[in-house]
Amino acid sequence: MILDLKNLPAIFPLLGLLLALHCIWGVLDFIWFHYLRPTSWTRFLHGTKPYALITGATDGIGRSAAKELYTKGFNLILHGRNEEKMKRAVEEVKAADPTSGLDVKYFIADVGRPDVDFKGIARPFEGLNITLFVNNVGASFPTSRVYVPLPSLPILHVCSVLEQDRPVGRGVHNECPEH
Amino acid sequence: MDEEFITNVLNINARFPYFITRAFLPSLRRNSQNGPVEVVFIGSIAGDVAAPFISPYAGSKALTKRVSRILHTDERVRSRSDLSFVYVNVGEVQTGSLRIATSFTRPNSDDYARHLVESFGSGRRVVIPYPAHHITYAIVTGMPEALCDHIVLARGRSLLEKIEESEKKR
Numbered sequence: 218m219i220l221d222l223k224n225l226p227a228i229f230p231l232l233g234l235l236l237a238l239h240c241i242w243g244v245l246d247f248i249w250f251h252y253l254r255p256t257s258w259t260r261f262l263h264g265t266k267p268y269a270l271i272t273g274a275t276d277g278i279g280r281s282a283a284k285e286l287y288t289k290g291f292n293l294i295l296h297g298r299n300e301e302k303m304k305r306a307v308e309e310v311k312a313a314d315p316t317s318g319l320d321v322k323y324f325i326a327d328v329g330r331p332d333v334d335f336k337g338i339a340r341p342f343e344g345l346n347i348t349l350f351v352n353n354v355g356a357s358f359p360t361s362r363v364y365v366p367l368p369s370l371p372i373l374h375v376c377s378v379l380e381q382d383r384p385v386g387r388g389v390h391n392e393c394p395e396h
Numbered sequence: 397m398d399e400e401f402i403t404n405v406l407n408i409n410a411r412f413p414y415f416i417t418r419a420f421l422p423s424l425r426r427n428s429q430n431g432p433v434e435v436v437f438i439g440s441i442a443g444d445v446a447a448p449f450i451s452p453y454a455g456s457k458a459l460t461k462r463v464s465r466i467l468h469t470d471e472r473v474r475s476r477s478d479l480s481f482v483y484v485n486v487g488e489v490q491t492g493s494l495r496i497a498t499s500f501t502r503p504n505s506d507d508y509a510r511h512l513v514e515s516f517g518s519g520r521r522v523v524i525p526y527p528a529h530h531i532t533y534a535i536v537t538g539m540p541e542a543l544c545d546h547i548v549l550a551r552g553r554s555l556l557e558k559i560e561e562s563e564k565k566r
Contacts, residue, residue, distance in 0.1 A: 277491030
């Protein structure tokens with residue numbers, strides 16, 4: 218027998234102790250981070266007119282985060298791809314706290330394009346006191362080349378749309394599942 | 397997936413956040429002279445595990461995670477800085493792009509946003525604001541890689557089925 222179980226080298230209990238400490242630390246840190254930690258977002262409410270910028274703010278997490286920050290006292294700069302949707306989102310955000318009188322600005326940009334004028338987007342907002350910058354925009358499928366409003370479609374559906382839109386052979390999407 | 401598809405998804409998830417942050421950097425630096433300023437990158441657990449069919453998306457998130465961490469370091473090379481960068485690891489959330497029922501591990505976006513905003517200014521470089529996502533992440537990424545891939549694949553299959561089902565109902 219290679220290991221004498223009755224006389225283990227001292228390193229083993231020590232390793233066990235370290236592993237246990239590591240696990241306990243993970244659990245304590247989880248409790249600290251999610252339930253005990255003092256509020257930290259208030260650090261960004263400074264200066265005369267603090268702004269939070271949120272990209273992809275017309276739907277989902279972006280729109281919800283915009284509402285949440287607005288009710289917490291942030292002025293907003295929102296980004297979206299569709300002006301109509303943006304106007305509705307701005308109304309919804311303002312309705313979350315109608316008496317606050319906080320400012321809501323927005324800009325429109327198609328994030329999927331290769332020729333976005335980033336400096337041009339930033340220029341009008343240069344003088345503002347932006348203290349939070351939330352890069353939220355994202356999508357796991359293309360947004361600018363298909364002919365239907367994509368955010369309302371799941372990926373499987375999108376794949377079938379793409380297949381129909383392209384000549385077979387060039388546009389076959391092998392990765393799309395059978396359905 | 398053809399090249400155009402992949403390029404478009406890379407533009408949305410990697411290039412846009414990187415470049416728009418870069419364009420705003422001068423004013424963010426200036427504002428951080430008067431108090432703390434934070435840049436938040438909304439990421440995804442997909443950047444850390446092998447979820448099926450979304451390699452351009454997941455790859456973009458992995459890139460963003462690393463870029464975020466290094467931008468934070470860059471600001472501190474020559475002097476102290478109050479401009480911080482944080483990458484947010486998001487799990488499943490019910491939104492316009494994932495229209496399936498909420499559950500213990502899948503909050504709706506309003507519920508999620510409350511936790512998200514609470515995580516701002518925490519001083520961490522990578523955060524998982526939603527407790528159930530944090531637990532899932534710890535379990536999945538703590539596994540041997542073969543087991544992790546197996547579980548994520550099974551999860552991906554069942555998610556695709558649920559999405560198809562909810563689409564049929566609509």
